[in-house]
Amino acid sequence: MNFPELLTVWADNPGISAAVWLVLLVTALYLARGPAHELLRAAGRLAERGLRVAARAVRHAEVRLTSRNREVLLGLAAESAERDIEREFDRVATVVSRDLAGYPALQRELSEIITKIDEDYRQSTHEPPLPPPWTEAIEAVAGIEARDPSVAHVLEDIKGSLEKSSERALAEYRKRSGERHGRLKRMLPYWRRLSGKLREVSGQISGLEERASKIDAHMGRYEGIRAADDATVRTLSSSSLTQFLIAGLVLAIATFGGIINFHLIALPMSEMVGGNSYIGPMQTADVAALVIIMVEITMGLFLMESLRITRLFPVVGALDDRKRRAMAWTAFTFLFLLAGIESALAYMRDMLAADQQALVQMLSSAGGNGAPAGAAEGGVSGEASMRWIPAVGQMLLGFILPFALTFVAIPLESFVHAARTVLGVLAVGLLRVLATLFRVGGSISRGAANVLIQAYDVVIFLPLALERLARSARDATRKPARMVEDE
């Protein structure tokens, strides 16, 4: 029975039949009013409770996720601080083993220099000239009266001897002084060497002091992380978001570099593997070019891991130094070979481009657009002398890009670590919104049940009005009777 047949079941006139249906419906609704209200109220309560339970569950998950985010953040920060401290200690160890290992030799050298200086110093001490032993005799002779010519003659001889002796003493004194000055002069380079060595020692000591102050700063940060106070967590969160954005930006730039690299080798790759085979919707040549780039990036990652610049693979970091060095050399060798291959492919690309250009010029000179053949040939010969510039440029680009892509490992590590925190924060925000929506939904469902109850009564307003009238009439008749009974 379809709707028009139902509409005319009570009478041929659809209006009358619809009115009958309406009366029946309203009557049924009026009779079922109590249970219907109860049903709507129960449904509202059920929905509200369900949504509130869901909100509580989501809120609980949010709290757990927040706690987990905090742990992850602090764990990462502690790891980073530990790595910084370890690196500083490594540097200190390097300084100590490199510079202070040579300290005994330095000390010996300093002692030798000091001994030499001391020796020279001793030899350069000033020896005052001895007073002539016969001065007193001269004084006695000088007291004799010089009337006697023989005395005068003796005195003249004494004077001459005295002058000669003084000249000899002066010459000797000058010679000794000259020797002393010579020795002092020879001491000068020893003094300079000594000063240099002491400056060197001072520099090493101050370098160590600098490292020690850096270790102090890192330790302070590490203590803050271990204490897990809110200020540290807030600082780490904002730092993590900054890292995420910066690393994302650098990765986007690296992606563009990868795309350029891809276009550099995709065409010549089709010359090698053919352009007519496909893997899914992609040409095999394109896939091969992508694989080469991916292998380059992977080798770059391993190289960075082996050099302990990044720590994405703990297994690599845990290898002993010899194996790690071997791995680094292997990765570098592969990278070098791949860069060479890319360079060759870039050269081949240039050759193909030249061939394509020659074809286009042949086509344009073959008629159809009126370009004369001679002009095209002239253009080719005119550019021939400069053709090596783009060829060399492409080869260089092909060689450099794989090494440039190696450094993707650094922002990738930062991105992966920061993404854990940032995604966690986003998930927490999402859960918070979800919990709020559930709570609001619960309130709305309760309100909706009340609205539906009111709407229900609106539909059956006529019997309700009649009921009210009947009740008021009954009350009116009961009141006078009661008053009569009271009287």
Next chain:
Amino acid sequence: MMRRMIIAALIAGGLLAAGCSSGGHGRAVYLLMDTSGTYTKELDRANAIVNYLLGTLRTGDSLAVARIDSASFNENDIVARVTFDGQPSKANDQKRAFRNAMTDFFDNMHAAQYTDISGGLLQAGEWLDERDAAERHVLIFSDLQQELPPGHKRDFELPLKNTHVVALNVAKLRPDQVDPQRYLQRVEEWRERVERAGGTFRVVNDLSRLQGLLKTS
């Protein structure tokens, strides 16, 4: 666990093997050139279209050029055909050879008495079916005025499903000047016939703008 890994490896290998096919990719283009008496003077312009196609098509694409003459449903009417090699250098050599073949054709061409466009389209459909290309294009360089020799029947369904048909340089004939409705009706009839066959149809009369000639949407 091991079993799961083997199954996953088998699935991956199967997908890879299924993916390593050489069919269902690239473009196939069939150019029909009207060589009837009234239209041969327009054929110089077809040179530019051939050059554009040779410059645009890539490795793995296919190209055929055929003439429309009195009975075009004929393999001999295909002037030159090629599927470009996967290696770009070889493909360029093929393009040069194709260009030379076209030059020979234009130099030694004779005007046909009638114009059997339907036969040419039937031949084009068959050739495109054999190519198994992802994109199918038929370019008709003609005034679309079909004139059949007595006794020829061409009221068949064209095999042009999923084919993009482009009518190029649809010249207005002298009677079209008197009654333009003739021209419009002629174009519309071909459109209906192509679309009924499951293809798309458009007209390009401005040959200075060939860039969008092989567009599919």
